[in-house]
Structure formats: structure tokens, C-alpha cells
Amino acid sequence: MDRSQGLPKRSSAAGGWGALKSCGKFLLGSRAPISGARALLSANQPDGFDCPGCAWGDPAHGSSFEFCENGVKAVSWEATDKRATPRFFAKHPVSELRGWTDYALESEGRLTHPMRYDAETDTYRAVEWDEAFAEIGATLRSLDHPDRVEFYTSGRASNEAAYLYQLFARAYGTNNFPDCSNMCHEASGIALVQAIGIGKGTVLLEDFEKADAIFVVGQNPGTNHPRMLGDLRRAAERGARVVVLNPVRERGLERFADPQNSVEMLRGASRPIASHYFQPKPGGDMAAFRGIAKVVFARDAAAIEAGKPSLLDHAFIAAHTSAFADYRAAVETTAWDAILDQSGLTREEIETAADVYLGADKVIATWAMGVTQHRHSVATIREIANLLFLRGHIGRPGAGLCPVRGHSNVQGDRTVGINEKPPLALLEALDREFGLNIPRKHGHNVLGAIGAMLDGSAKAFIGLGGNFVRATPDTRLVEKALAGCELTVHIATKLNHSHLVPGRVSYLLPCLGRTEIDRNSRAKVQIVTVEDSMSMVHGSGGINKPASPHLRSEIGIIAGMAAATVGSERIDWAALADDYDLIRDRIERTIPGFSGFNTRVRRPRGFMLRNLAAERVFETATGRAGFSSGPLPVATEHQRASLRGDTFVLQTFRSHDQYNTTIYGLDDRYRGVYGERRVVFANPDDLAELKARAGERVDLVCVHAEDGVERVAEDFRLVPFDMPRGALAGYYPELNVLVPLSAFGEFSDTPTSKSVLVQVRARAANDLGKAA
Ligand SMILES: Nc1nc2c(c(=O)[nH]1)N[C@H]1C(S)=C(S)[C@@H](COP(=O)(O)OP(=O)(O)OC[C@H]3O[C@@H](n4cnc5c(=O)[nH]c(N)nc54)[C@H](O)[C@@H]3O)O[C@H]1N2
Numbered sequence: 149m150d151r152s153q154g155l156p157k158r159s160s161a162a163g164g165w166g167a168l169k170s171c172g173k174f175l176l177g178s179r180a181p182i183s184g185a186r187a188l189l190s191a192n193q194p195d196g197f198d199c200p201g202c203a204w205g206d207p208a209h210g211s212s213f214e215f216c217e218n219g220v221k222a223v224s225w226e227a228t229d230k231r232a233t234p235r236f237f238a239k240h241p242v243s244e245l246r247g248w249t250d251y252a253l254e255s256e257g258r259l260t261h262p263m264r265y266d267a268e269t270d271t272y273r274a275v276e277w278d279e280a281f282a283e284i285g286a287t288l289r290s291l292d293h294p295d296r297v298e299f300y301t302s303g304r305a306s307n308e309a310a311y312l313y314q315l316f317a318r319a320y321g322t323n324n325f326p327d328c329s330n331m332c333h334e335a336s337g338i339a340l341v342q343a344i345g346i347g348k349g350t351v352l353l354e355d356f357e358k359a360d361a362i363f364v365v366g367q368n369p370g371t372n373h374p375r376m377l378g379d380l381r382r383a384a385e386r387g388a389r390v391v392v393l394n395p396v397r398e399r400g401l402e403r404f405a406d407p408q409n410s411v412e413m414l415r416g417a418s419r420p421i422a423s424h425y426f427q428p429k430p431g432g433d434m435a436a437f438r439g440i441a442k443v444v445f446a447r448d449a450a451a452i453e454a455g456k457p458s459l460l461d462h463a464f465i466a467a468h469t470s471a472f473a474d475y476r477a478a479v480e481t482t483a484w485d486a487i488l489d490q491s492g493l494t495r496e497e498i499e500t501a502a503d504v505y506l507g508a509d510k511v512i513a514t515w516a517m518g519v520t521q522h523r524h525s526v527a528t529i530r531e532i533a534n535l536l537f538l539r540g541h542i543g544r545p546g547a548g549l550c551p552v553r554g555h556s557n558v559q560g561d562r563t564v565g566i567n568e569k570p571p572l573a574l575l576e577a578l579d580r581e582f583g584l585n586i587p588r589k590h591g592h593n594v595l596g597a598i599g600a601m602l603d604g605s606a607k608a609f610i611g612l613g614g615n616f617v618r619a620t621p622d623t624r625l626v627e628k629a630l631a632g633c634e635l636t637v638h639i640a641t642k643l644n645h646s647h648l649v650p651g652r653v654s655y656l657l658p659c660l661g662r663t664e665i666d667r668n669s670r671a672k673v674q675i676v677t678v679e680d681s682m683s684m685v686h687g688s689g690g691i692n693k694p695a696s697p698h699l700r701s702e703i704g705i706i707a708g709m710a711a712a713t714v715g716s717e718r719i720d721w722a723a724l725a726d727d728y729d730l731i732r733d734r735i736e737r738t739i740p741g742f743s744g745f746n747t748r749v750r751r752p753r754g755f756m757l758r759n760l761a762a763e764r765v766f767e768t769a770t771g772r773a774g775f776s777s778g779p780l781p782v783a784t785e786h787q788r789a790s791l792r793g794d795t796f797v798l799q800t801f802r803s804h805d806q807y808n809t810t811i812y813g814l815d816d817r818y819r820g821v822y823g824e825r826r827v828v829f830a831n832p833d834d835l836a837e838l839k840a841r842a843g844e845r846v847d848l849v850c851v852h853a854e855d856g857v858e859r860v861a862e863d864f865r866l867v868p869f870d871m872p873r874g875a876l877a878g879y880y881p882e883l884n885v886l887v888p889l890s891a892f893g894e895f896s897d898t899p900t901s902k903s904v905l906v907q908v909r910a911r912a913a914n915d916l917g918k919a920a
Pocket residue numbers: 201202203218332365366367368369371372373393394395396398428429430431432433516517518519522553554555799800801802803804806807808902
């Protein structure tokens with residue numbers, strides 16, 4: 149069968165006119181063309197706001213506006229002039245809204261008033277801020293233990309808001325900090341702390357200008373980090389090799405037309421990005437990297453045999469690493485059969501990848517959710533690090549490790565204390581600074597929090613942004629968990645499904661967005677700060693008029709709740725909320741790396757948090773970068789699925805028109821899908837074997853967890869796609885009903901949303917292949 153037959157028609161290159169057209173549509177569609185356009189011009193500018201779109205770094209040189217289609221969507225979505233007012237809530241009971249789609253809910257626009265849920269009428273009703281704070285405070289004080297409360301954070305919160313939030317929770321007495329990072333780059337943090345002593349990447353944007361080879365593993369930057377494409381493209385133009393590992397052929401990684409390049413736009417030209425595109429089986433990356441290392445060792449042995457110098461950086465290995473011999477032994481004892489079977493790559497492909505690696509003086513490896521949301525993610529990231537260590541590709545220009553973060557400040561939130569397993573030094577510093585006595589007991593992460601709400605040991609949920617019930621697995625169970633709470637509080641800009649499962653007492657507290665001007669009581673404009681994937685900390689100040697005069701900043705809301713809960717004797721919450729410089733002073737005194745914070749953050753590009761690993765100082769137990777030497781997984785999910793027969797590995801990823809649970813539109817342009825989201829991508833040969841036709845509608849049934857729970861996602865349209873056999877893909881959050889809470893990464897507790905075992909079932913009404 150011709151593999152391309154029946155594959156959807158896709159736009160020819162990423163970016164380009166398609167991107168421009170789409171921007172216009174979103175600016176108009178959001179009904180914010182003027183404020184939206186003005187806002188866009190100041191995105192990522194020294195005196196503007198940090199784009200809420202992604203965590204990719206900002207350019208070093210000049211300040212010309214970096215064009216990004218999905219940044220436009222993020223900004224115009226927030227800068228809309230549509231409003232979800234108290235009148236809207238009076239008309240629509242919560243039980244009715246529960247039947248709306250994510251898209252429809254957020255499309256109602258910005259929240260305008262603090263709202264309290266009224267069970268009698270099943271509606272949210274406007275209240276005064278002080279009334280809200282007083283009842284929240286009283287309810288929190290009435291609980292018998294601080295660990296009854298879960299303080300959730302989504303990664304858009306600024307450093308100042310996150311710092312104040314963790315201070316509030318810890319002054320109250322708990323370390324329960326489930327956060328979006330638990331579902332995202334948790335495995336990266338854990339693996340990198342083990343390997344290099346810090347849970348962050350080691351490269352700067354400038355390093356992409358110097359690298360000879362860039363391995364892009366398990367990510368789709370065309371959609372999720374569009375500005376990264378510009379950096380990859382410039383690297384490709386200089387002749388650097390861009391090696392992609394991704395089971396799915398992602399358009400954005402193949403070709404890219406730069407919308408900022410007018411000549412190219414007029415000619416309809418585009419440039420290739422990936423020099424090599426390898427399509428491993430899902431979860432096969434550890435085997436792929438081990439295979440590459442196996443070739444590297446073999447080539448090295450041959451070189452030495454031939455009297456040539458070694459291909460490895462023995463000076464680096466000897467001076468800066470530990471456990472090299474164990475790693476070498478592990479690679480040597482790993483059989484090629486296992487490598488080829490798990491990775492799904494051919495021996496030639498792995499040799500080619502190894503040759504690219506060996507041919508480069510400077511190598512960067514980047515990765516995202518395709519690596520972190522599997523069972524063996526931590527081991528896989530260690531394996532990526534192992535390969536880079538072999539030739540000293542860390543801590544020198546143009547080389548290093550680069551986990552590409554998700555939410556625009558998810559990295560900063562961790563830096564300033566959103567951490568359920570806080571380092572002792574942080575707690576001691578906070579105790580000293582504020583005269584507290586914070587418990588040392590570790591708190592809950594996302595899975596821990598869900599378990600505690602389900603078994604009744606947690607009774608309150610506070611959400612600083614995000615959409616907890618839609619972002620987590622087993623949607624129905626998590627809804628039950630939230631609805632069983634005494635208190636639920638959501639600080640949010642727009643309405644989402646998490647707000648529609650109220651606890652006994654429930655508040656919806658509307659906040660300013662990043663694009664909006666934040667003034668204090670003396671009308672002074674305040675700025676906040678964020679940290680990007682390259683550990684650069686910079687300021688962000690809004691320029692638009694707030695969506696409603698009743699909005700408060702996240703910081704103001706946290707301060708209001710904190711004062712009403714723990715009082716203001718030790719901490720003057722109101723004063724901190726009235727001048728964010730004072731919060732920054734406290735951060736400087738309690739978090740390493742922030743000396744001179746208030747001055748340095750007002751410099752155009754901000755400043756870089758010192759990253760010792762980037763200077764080849766590794767703060768691990770041995771003081772060295774650690775090779776890991778574990779065996780390959782006994783079986784990947786893909787192998788388990790093949791053994792079962794009739795079973796597929798489903799990954800849940802993002803379409804081009806969404807930001808996590810926020811759905812901007814129904815198109816996925818680069819993948820050729822328009823006007824719908826209930827689709828499932830599959831290899832054409834698998835469709836043939838299923839006797840299913842392209843376009844046919846099916847149900848997906850989870851067979852991952854044999855726990856007696858039926859998990860079914862109904863009515864998805866089959867779309868043939870260039871991807872490995874045995875693999876399926878579809879969109880999150882619609883498919884979260886299939887992801888079991890009991891399937892999570894080893895050491896990371898991250899739901900394995902990239903490898904869920906499912907079966908494809910004909911719709912009740914028809915047999916596969918016989919649909920009309
Ligand atoms: N516009 C937009 N921007 C965003 C977001 C958004 O939703 N919309 N979300 C933000 C957030 S929070 C995050 S975390 C990032 C997410 O950024 P990404 O990680 O790029 O997000 P996903 O869409 O989940 O894409 C995962 C990619 O990994 C591939 N993949 C899946 N399984 C495997 C595997 O086993 N091996 C390999 N090698 N590849 C695999 C998939 O085919 C897909 O291309 O983006 C951030 N930026």
C-alpha cells in the first residue's frame with residue numbers, strides 16, 4: 149500500500165502566509181484587534197510584557213518584535229473584549245455549563261467580578277472581595293490540619309505571585325504544592341538533578357547560534373514553541389545539523405517559512421529545518437540513545453585500533469564525571485536486538501545519528517513532552533545526558549542540555565519555592581526571614597493531591613490559575629475529588645470546567661492578565677518577573693486597560709486570602725501586595741541567585757540566574773556529572789501493546805489551535821485537520837488491518853489499567869498519518885478520560901499521557917469498514 153495514500157493534505161510549510169492569515173483571524177475573532185495589535189507590539193519587549201505563549205527565550209540582540217502566530221493567539225485570547233459577567237452566570241446554571249465544551253466556556257470572555265457559588269440556585273453570584281476573603285479565611289482556619297488543603301499552581305503565575313503563594317501556604321502550615329510541572333517536565337528536573345546537580349537546562353539562546361548539531365527529541369516546536377523554529381532555521385542555514393526524533397512527521401520540523409522575512413514570504417519560499425528525521429516507536433528514545441552510544445563506542449575503539457586519537461573527551465570524563473565505566477559496560481551489554489526492537493529504528497538510522505553526533509564539535513539536545521510523559525522518562529533523560537557527556541558537550545559554548553519548558557513561568561515558579569519537596573535550605577531561609585516555623589514534612593504533588601481529595605484527607609483546593617480537572621488524568625474521578633471538597637477557590641482569567649465542580653463553599657476570583665496594567669493604591673504601575681527556559685529572569689508589565697475595574701492582581705488576591713487566614717502580625721501582606729519591589733527584596737534574601745534583584749530586573753534583558761552546571765560545576769553527591777547505567781526497560785508500552793495484539797499505544801498531544809486546555813479554534817493546520825478535534829491519527833497500514841476506512845468514526849477503550857474501571861472515549865474520526873505502526877495520537881484534553889491515574893512515570897509521578905494502551909472499537913451503530 150502506498151503510505152502516502154489517503155494522508156490528509158497539509159499546508160506546505162510551517163509559518164508563512166498560513167501563519168499570517170491565522171493571526172489576522174484570531175485578532176479579529178477575539179474582537180480585540182486594536183488592543184490586541186497594540187499588545188502584540190510590546191510582547192517580549194524590554195518595557196512590555198512577557199508573552200504568555202511559551203517559555204522559549206527572548207532574542208539577545210536588538211528588540212525587534214519576534215513574530216509568532218501562537219503568541220498572537222495567546223495574547224488576543226486574553227485581550228478580548230468579550231466578558232463573562234454576573235448576568236451571564238445568572239442565566240446559566242452550573243449544571244448547564246457543565247455540558248459546554250472547553251472552547252465554548254472560554255469563548256464567553258474574561259471574568260469580571262468575584263463570584264460565589266450558590267447551591268440553591270446552582271449559579272455563581274457576584275460578591276464583594278472582602279466577603280470572599282473573610283469566608284475563605286474562616287473556612288481554612290476551621291480545618292483540623294493545614295495538610296487538608298491543596299495549593300495548586302499553573303505555570304503562568306509570575307515569580308512574585310508564586311513566591312507570595314508558597315509563603316501563604318507555608319505560613320498556614322503545609323507543603324502541599326501540586327503544580328502543572330508534575331504533569332510536564334517533572335522527569336527533566338529529577339533526571340537533571342541526578343545527572344548535573346541542577347534541574348534546569350544549561351544552554352542560552354546564543355548557544356543555538358554556535359551548535360553544529362541539535363537533537364530535537366519528542367517535541368513539536370512548530371506549534372508549541374514557534375519562536376524556537378526561527379533559531380533552528382538559522383542554525384540549519386549555517387549548516388548545523390538538526391536531528392529530529394519523533395514518531396510523528398511534524399510539518400513544522402520539516403520546513404519553515406519565516407513570516408518575518410518579507411522576500412521569502414513573497415516568493416512563497418521555505419527552508420528545510422530537519423537534516424535528519426527519525427521516527428522511533430513511542431517510548432523508544434532511551435533505546436535509540438543507547439544505540440547511538442553503542443556506535444560511538446565502536447567507532448572509538450576502531451579509531452584507537454587504527455592509531456588515531458580517541459573520539460571521546462577523556463579529559464572531561466576524567467575530571468568531571470562519575471560512573472563512566474559502569475555506563476560503558478551497560479552500553480556494551482545491551483543487545484542490538486533490544487535496541488532495534490524498542491526504538492523501532494534501523495541499525496543504519498542509528499549509525500547515521502551517531503555519525504552526526506561524532507561529526508559535531510558542539511551538540512545541543514532539546515526535548516519536551518514526547519520524552520517526559522512516559523513510564524521511563526527519567527531513565528531516558530539520563531541516557532540523553534550520558535551521550536552528551538561522552539564528548540564533553542556540556543558547560544561550553546554551543547553545547548548542552550535543553551529541556552524546553554511549557555508554561556511561560558513554570559521554571560520560575562519552582563525557583564521561588566513552588567515545590568512539594570522543598571530543599572531544607574529554603575525552609576530555613578523562610579523561617580528566618582519571616583519568623584515562621586514551617587513543617588519539614590513533604591507535601592502532595594498532583595497525584596498525591598488527587599488521592600488525598602478522593603480519600604477525604606484533603607478538604608480544600610485552591611488553584612492559582614490552570615484547569616485542574618481537565619489537565620489531569622481520569623477526568624471523571626478528578627471531578628468527583630474536587631466536588632467532594634469543603635472549599636474550592638479558583639484564581640482565573642476565564643471560565644473553565646474546573647470552576648464547574650464546586651465544593652461546599654466555592655469561589656471564582658478573577659485576576660488581571662499579563663497584558664494588563666497593574667496599578668497599586670498610589671496609581672504606580674507595577675511589574676512582575678518571569679524566568680524562561682534559559683534561566684533568564686526579566687520584567688513584565690502590562691499595557692492594556694484591565695478587562696474590568698473589579699479585577700485584582702494575582703498578588704493582591706493571594707495577599708487578601710493570606711491576611712484573612714493567617715493574619716498580618718508576622719507578614720504585612722497588604723504592604724507586599726502594594727509594592728512588588730518589597731516582594732522582590734524578600735526573594736533576594738531567601739532564594740539564591742537574586743542579589744540586586746530590583747536593579748538587575750530593570751535592565752533590558754534582565755539577568756541570568758547562575759547555573760553552575762553550565763560552568764562545569766556539578767552539585768551532585770559526588771561533585772561530578774553522573775553517568776547512569778541502568779538497563780533498558782524490560783518492555784516499553786509499545787512492546788506490551790504488540791504482545792497483547794489488537795492494542796495500540798495512544799499519545800495525547802496538542803493541536804495547533806490550543807493552549808493546553810484552552811482551545812482557540814478547531815483547526816490543526818500543519819496536520820491537515822480543520823474544524824474538528826475529535827480525531828485520532830493512525831498509520832494507514834493499521835487502518836487497513838483494522839478494516840477501517842479513513843474518516844470512519846470509532847470509540848477508543850483504555851486497556852492500560854486492569855482496575856475494573858471502564859474508560860471509553862467515544863466518537864473519534866480516524867485520520868491516516870505518517871507515524872509508526874501500533875501508535876495512535878489524538879488531542880488532550882478530550883482524551884484525558886482514557887489516561888488512568890494509576891499509570892505514571894517511574895520516579896516522576898507524571899501521568900503517562902504519551903503512552904496509554906487502548907483498543908479501537910467500532911461505534912455501536914456500525915461495524916468497522918461498513919460505515920456509510
Ligand atoms: N501553542 C501552544 N504552545 C504551547 C502549549 C500549547 O498547548 N499550545 N503548551 C505549553 C506547554 S505547558 C508545554 S509542556 C509545551 C509542550 O510542547 P510539546 O512537548 O511540543 O507538546 P506536545 O503537543 O505534547 O507534543 C509532543 C511531541 O512529542 C512527540 N512524541 C510523542 N511520543 C514520543 C516519543 O515516545 N518519542 C519521541 N521522540 N517523540 C514523541 C509527539 O509526536 C509530538 O510531536 O508547549 C507549551 N507551549
